[in-house]
Amino acid sequence: MTIRPFHSKDRAAIDELAIKLHAHFAQVDDTAESLPFASPRDAHGYMQRMIDDSENMDGAIYVAEENGEMVGFIQGVIIDHQPGQDTIFDAVHAPRKDGWIGLLYVEPEQRGSGIGRALLDEMKRYFQSKNCDTLRLKVLSGNQPAIAFYEKYGFTAHEVEMAKRLK
Numbered sequence: 001m002t003i004r005p006f007h008s009k010d011r012a013a014i015d016e017l018a019i020k021l022h023a024h025f026a027q028v029d030d031t032a033e034s035l036p037f038a039s040p041r042d043a044h045g046y047m048q049r050m051i052d053d054s055e056n057m058d059g060a061i062y063v064a065e066e067n068g069e070m071v072g073f074i075q076g077v078i079i080d081h082q083p084g085q086d087t088i089f090d091a092v093h094a095p096r097k098d099g100w101i102g103l104l105y106v107e108p109e110q111r112g113s114g115i116g117r118a119l120l121d122e123m124k125r126y127f128q129s130k131n132c133d134t135l136r137l138k139v140l141s142g143n144q145p146a147i148a149f150y151e152k153y154g155f156t157a158h159e160v161e162m163a164k165r166l167k
Contacts, residue, residue, distance in 0.1 A: 001115060003122045006051075006061035006073065011044075013070040014063065018050075019043045021105040030142040031163045050075050050102060058130060062122045064106070064115045072106035074119040078130055099127030101137040111145075120153055 006014065022043070025034035037043040054061050059077035063070050080097045081089055101123060106116045124135055137155070139146050 001071075001113075001118065002065045003062055003118050004065070006063050010063055010070060011047075014061075014073055015040065015043045015047050017070065017073055017105050017107075018047050018103070020107070021103065022046075024105075025140060025143075028142040028144075029140050031165070033163070034140065053077050053102065059100075059102075060123065060126045062119055062126075064110075064119055066110065066115075071110045072115045072119055073103070074101060074105075074123050075103040076101045076123050076127065078127065078132060096133040097131060099123070099130070099132035099135050101135070104137070116149060117153065 019037055019040065022034065023036040026032075026036045037046065051061065053059065054075055054077060057077035057079070059075065061073060061075045064072035077100050078097060079100055081093065081095055083090055083095050101120075104116065104119060106119070127135055135155075136158075137150065138161075139150060141147075141160075
């Protein structure tokens with residue numbers, strides 16, 4: 001297995017993985033708010049936004065390859081909370097620099113093989129090199145295998161977002 005930075009030549013493969021990721025989100029979302037992409041074009045546009053965010057927010061994207069095929073990826077950005085930028089944040093939080101994982105996907109047949117951990121390790125090293133104070137992410141509450149994976153990695157629940165349908 002190889003973990004390496006994303007390159008533009010990876011675009012078609014990462015779009016395909018994003019389609020699978022969002023189909024999975026739709027399956028595990030207890031609120032049924034997450035939808036699979038309606039078309040490959042939608043996936044391409046979404047991933048372009050993730051790529052742009054990584055470039056504009058001092059982030060990174062890494063891919064995992066096994067036998068020359070992409071089997072996973074991770075995307076993350078940095079949010080630097082400096083005093084004076086957001087008075088509401090400043091009122092209730094100490095200044096900090098957060099490394100946020102936006103997306104992490106590993107092909108189902110590769111889960112449990114160490115690829116997810118290797119991708120997290122690589123992103124953690126990147127965020128540490130950028131002097132981030134914390135590593136953060138959000139996970140769907142119905143995605144129990146992912147929650148267990150993140151807890152095993154050392155993450156703890158910080159906030160719980162709750163939703164109630166009105167219509």
